Amino acid sequence: xxxxxxxxxxxxxxxxxxxxxxxxxxxxxxxxxxxxxxxxxxxxxxxxxxxxxxxxxxxxxxxxxxxxxxxxxxxxxxxxxxxxxxxxxxxxxxxxxxxxxxxxxxxxxxxxxxxxxxxxxxxxxxxxxxxxxxxxxxxxxxxxxxxxxxxxxxxxxxxxxxxxxxxxxxxxxxxxxxxxxxxxxxxxxxxxxxxxxxxxxxxxxxxxxxxxxxxxxxxxxxxxxxxxxxxxxxxxx
Amino acid sequence: xxxxxxxxxxxxxxxxxxxxxxxxxxxxxxxxxxxxxxxxxxxxxxxxxxxxxxxxxxxxxxxxxxxxxxxxxxxxxxxxxxxxxxxxxxxxxxxxxxxxxxxxxxxxxxxxxxxxxxxxxxxxxxxxxxxxxxxxxxxxxxxxxxxxxxxxxxxxxxxxxxxxxxxxxxxxxxxxxxxxxxxxxxxxxxxxxxxxxxxxxxxxxxxxxxxxxxxxxxxxxxxxxxxxxxxxxxxxxxxxxxxxxxxxxxxxxxxxxxxxxxxxxxxxxxxxxxxxxxxxxxxxxxxxxxxxxxxxxxxxxxxxxxxxxxxxxxxxxxxxxxxxxxxxxxxxxxxxxxx
Numbered sequence: 001x002x003x004x005x006x007x008x009x010x011x012x013x014x015x016x017x018x019x020x021x022x023x024x025x026x027x028x029x030x031x032x033x034x035x036x037x038x039x040x041x042x043x044x045x046x047x048x049x050x051x052x053x054x055x056x057x058x059x060x061x062x063x064x065x066x067x068x069x070x071x072x073x074x075x076x077x078x079x080x081x082x083x084x085x086x087x088x089x090x091x092x093x094x095x096x097x098x099x100x101x102x103x104x105x106x107x108x109x110x111x112x113x114x115x116x117x118x119x120x121x122x123x124x125x126x127x128x129x130x131x132x133x134x135x136x137x138x139x140x141x142x143x144x145x146x147x148x149x150x151x152x153x154x155x156x157x158x159x160x161x162x163x164x165x166x167x168x169x170x171x172x173x174x175x176x177x178x179x180x181x182x183x184x185x186x187x188x189x190x191x192x193x194x195x196x197x198x199x200x201x202x203x204x205x206x207x208x209x210x211x212x213x214x215x216x217x218x219x220x221x222x223x224x225x226x227x228x229x230x231x232x233x234x235x236x237x
Numbered sequence: 238x239x240x241x242x243x244x245x246x247x248x249x250x251x252x253x254x255x256x257x258x259x260x261x262x263x264x265x266x267x268x269x270x271x272x273x274x275x276x277x278x279x280x281x282x283x284x285x286x287x288x289x290x291x292x293x294x295x296x297x298x299x300x301x302x303x304x305x306x307x308x309x310x311x312x313x314x315x316x317x318x319x320x321x322x323x324x325x326x327x328x329x330x331x332x333x334x335x336x337x338x339x340x341x342x343x344x345x346x347x348x349x350x351x352x353x354x355x356x357x358x359x360x361x362x363x364x365x366x367x368x369x370x371x372x373x374x375x376x377x378x379x380x381x382x383x384x385x386x387x388x389x390x391x392x393x394x395x396x397x398x399x400x401x402x403x404x405x406x407x408x409x410x411x412x413x414x415x416x417x418x419x420x421x422x423x424x425x426x427x428x429x430x431x432x433x434x435x436x437x438x439x440x441x442x443x444x445x446x447x448x449x450x451x452x453x454x455x456x457x458x459x460x461x462x463x464x465x466x467x468x469x470x471x472x473x474x475x476x477x478x479x480x481x482x483x484x485x486x487x488x489x490x491x492x493x494x495x496x497x498x499x500x501x502x503x504x505x506x507x508x509x510x511x512x513x514x515x516x517x518x519x520x521x522x523x524x525x526x527x528x529x530x531x532x533x534x535x536x537x538x539x540x541x542x543x544x545x546x547x548x549x550x551x552x553x554x555x556x557x558x559x560x561x562x563x564x565x566x567x568x569x570x571x572x573x574x575x576x
Contacts (some may be wrong), residue, residue, distance in 0.1 A: 011431070211262045
């Protein structure tokens with residue numbers, strides 16, 4: 001835990017940078033620090049939000065209860081967080097949970113699978129094979145509730161965004177944009193190339209946690225038939 | 238116990254202090270835009286301060302009280318009227334069953350708060366009653382209020398104010414008020430800011446213009462963010478930034494150089510460079526800026542930003558004590574423990 005850069009984000013948050021570049025090792029430190037702070041909250045701690053290389057720690061200025069003469073609140077929180085992270089024992093890089101995401105590729109659920117295959121000079125089966133052939137690290141959740149920011153898609157199935165975004169993309173749609181892939185948690189407009197759909201609920205506001213995936217986990221897509229999709233979707237109801 | 242929406246107006250939602258602790262799941266905070274007016278609205282009906290209220294934007298909203306009710310209206314002056322009589326703001330008001338309150342047009346500011354004794358009674362979702370429009374959760378069925386909605390009110394109020402019946406008026410307001418200084422909700426505002434994390438990445442000319450020139454609030458501004466137009470803010474050299482946590486008042490600058498102030502419904506992560514951060518005390522002012530308003534930015538130190546906030550909170554505490562005292566005096570509710 002050396003050389004962390006800590007900068008105030010206004011008067012009620014502190015941003016901690018764990019590295020310069022996006023990488024699995026830097027993100028592992030971010031995730032470890034996030035869960036450590038959630039488990040060992042200091043007085044006045046509100047929450048923290050992990051991202052690719054940074055962790056933002058939010059606090060309540062009125063509840064910090066800092067001793068007089070301890071400088072600014074952000075300096076005080078800096079020193080507390082530094083202390084806490086030093087207490088944090090060695091960071092585990094292993095034992096990432098792998099979550100399998102069943103996806104029905106192509107057809108009505110994946111209207112752009114043919115396009116993604118065509119611009120890459122491959123068959124649709126190849127695209128599915130490549131998409132299901134690796135694990136993706138969830139670097140962060142953001143953009144929409146439970147939306148996973150995933151590690152790189154191989155160039156061999158990359159595809160540009162649609163020039164005109166669709167007005168409505170169903171929840172559970174799996175898309176590709178450039179070398180990014182992701183799952184739409186909500187029905188929203190969107191410009192990603194949609195290659196399939198999962199019957200799983202990514203955002204489940206009535207559950208705790210309210211999202212299926214958590215940052216720091218790995219996901220692996222698995223190809224399923226439309227019958228299987230219907231069966232799994234039926235189980236949800 | 239309930240209210241009936243007679244006209245939905247431009248946008249009205251149920252809000253409270255917002256959803257805390259779910260940012261790591263990508264879930265926005267939501268909650269009231271103007272925390273100052275919100276807290277006063279609750280205090281003025283004897284609520285604790287974190288009860289759900291109605292946030293009413295701009296004009297056209299109308300509501301009918303389905304039983305006698307103590308309420309308070311704070312925030313923007315949207316020309317509230319009841320049966321053609323102007324309704325005073327920033328004070329407790331007793332409405333008779335069946336009376337209708339209309340928000341006619343904006344005189345100053347942008348968002349009005351309507352509090353009611355006990356608070357709006359909608360289920361908590363993830364610890365908050367706030368409406369999160371984009372995800373369709375919280376508040377009243379996860380959406381903006383529509384004409385015809387019947388909004389439940391918490392039945393068991395902490396205590397009962399005596400009823401104020403009168404023959405000639407549909408409502409009775411107390412004579413005192415907790416109205417803020419006349420500068421509240423003014424359209425030309427100086428916003429105090431601290432430096433953002435990528436402040437140094439902007440060209441010197443951009444920084445100079447940011448602090449010397451005026452920026453105008455664009456019509457596309459909403460609960461997610463205030464979009465400004467003015468001299469473009471350019472980076473020393475174009476760069477890709479990695480998304481990281483943001484907060485209310487964060488000023489992001491997308492590639493077009495036109496700054497955006499992030500507000501209550503902001504996304505949890507932002508990928509644009511951050512030039513500055515609005516001091517917490519000034520965020521309620523942003524929430525009251527209607528489109529076309531002109532604003533200027535003034536740099537303060539992080540220490541000053543904290544000091545202003547703590548000073549304001551001390552004043553708020555005093556104000557709450559005074560309000561509690563006046564309410565007690567007014568209603569002679571001596572047995573109320575919180576007072």
